[in-house]
Amino acid sequence: DAGVTQSPTHLIKTRGQQVTLRCSPKSGHDTVSWYQQALGQGPQFIFQYYEEEERQRGNFPDRFSGHQFPNYSSELNVNALLLGDSALYLCASSFKSTGELFFGEGSRLTVL
Amino acid sequence: QKEVEQNSGPLSVPEGAIASLNCTYSDRGSQSFFWYRQYSGKSPELIMFIYSNGDKEDGRFTAQLNKASQYVSLLIRDSQPSDSATYLCAVKGTGRRALTFGSGTRLQVQP
Numbered sequence: 001d002a003g004v005t006q007s008p009t010h011l012i013k014t015r016g017q018q019v020t021l022r023c024s025p026k027s028g029h030d031t032v033s034w035y036q037q038a039l040g041q042g043p044q045f046i047f048q049y050y051e052e053e054e055r056q057r058g059n060f061p062d063r064f065s066g067h068q069f070p071n072y073s074s075e076l077n078v079n080a081l082l083l084g085d086s087a088l089y090l091c092a093s094s095f096k097s098t099g100e101l102f103f104g105e106g107s108r109l110t111v112l
Numbered sequence: 113q114k115e116v117e118q119n120s121g122p123l124s125v126p127e128g129a130i131a132s133l134n135c136t137y138s139d140r141g142s143q144s145f146f147w148y149r150q151y152s153g154k155s156p157e158l159i160m161f162i163y164s165n166g167d168k169e170d171g172r173f174t175a176q177l178n179k180a181s182q183y184v185s186l187l188i189r190d191s192q193p194s195d196s197a198t199y200l201c202a203v204k205g206t207g208r209r210a211l212t213f214g215s216g217t218r219l220q221v222q223p
Contacts (some may be wrong), residue, residue, distance in 0.1 A: 033210055036129035042116075042200050042213035056209040057136055080188065100146070101202075103155040 002027060004093050004104035012110045013081050021076040021107045025093030031055075032074040033101065034066060035090040043090055049074050050097065078109075086111045113139050116203050118214035126222050131188040133217050135201030138182070144204035145177055145184045151197045152216060158187070159199075191221045 005024045013019050025032050031050045035043035045058035049068035068074045072093075078085055088108050092101040117136050121148035125131045135148075143161055162168045162175040162184065174187040184203075188195055196217045202211040 035213075041213070042202075042215045045210040045212065048209050050209075058210070088155075100158055100161060101211060102158065103148075106155050 004029075004102055006089075006091050006104035006107050008107055009105065010110075012107045012112060013111050015081055015083060017081050017111075018079045019081060019109060020078065021078075021089050021091075021109075022073065023075070023091030023093075023104060024073045025091075025104050028097070028103070029093035029095050030072050031094045031097055032072065033092045033094070033098075034076045035092065036060075036103065037090055037106075039087075045078070047096065055097070057071070069090060081111045082092040083111050089097055114214070115205065115212045116201055116214040118199075118201050120215060121218040122155045122220050123217055124220045124222060125191050127191060129191050129221075131191045131195065131219055131221070133186040133199050133201075133219065135184045135186075135203075135214055136182055137184070137203045137205075137212075138194060139203065139205040140179075140214045141206030142179075142180060142182075143158075143206075145175070146202040146204075147173075147175060147186045148200040148202060148213075149195075149197045150200055150216065156200055157214070158217060188219075191219075193221045193223050195219060196221050 033048040034046040037043045047057040088106045091104045151154045176185045198216040201214040
């Protein structure tokens with residue numbers, strides 16, 4: 001049983017560029033949440049997708065957007081990258097929003 | 113005031129001792145509480161969850177919840193060097209679909 005898978009694992013971008021991160025949820029899960037984790041900090045909630053709609057959003061600017069596909073997989077897009085966007089981006093899946101959250105290994109983004 | 117607060121540590125305990133990790137939260141209506149373990153460079157891994165006041169035990173781990181004091185803790189008995197990691201407390205607040213995480217407590221178990 002595959003867990004939550006994310007791609008790419010590492011990437012380097014320059015300021016102003018755009019990035020797309022991808023996530024496949026754990027089998028049987030229908031809800032995907034995205035978190036940003038800066039070094040030495042806890043994960044910060046970006047947004048959650050369920051039934052292909054954004055259901056809740058954290059305190060992140062509109063530069064951060066996402067999508068969920070019919071197979072429950074999800075993408076996180078970040079436009080106009082800033083140096084401060086450098087972080088580990090974690091995808092987590094659950095069954096609806098009430099189930100336990102399981103994390104993927106993350107995508108480490110470095111913005112130069 | 114942060115929504116979920118943890119002492120950043122490091123908390124250093126000798127091998128075989130009990131490690132006690134603490135967390136306070138601000139939303140009195142919070143219903144669900146989680147402890148995650150995160151090894152350096154890795155993603156968070158769920159250890160335990162607790163919904164009701166009192167203690168919940170799972171192997172060497174015990175989660176304790178006191179909603180009146182807005183306090184949740186994690187006890188690790190017979191601590192092992194492999195328990196050395198950052199422990200994240202997470203809370204699902206009132207009307208929230210997502211978890212709010214603390215900044216984590218770094219635990220070091222000395223052999």
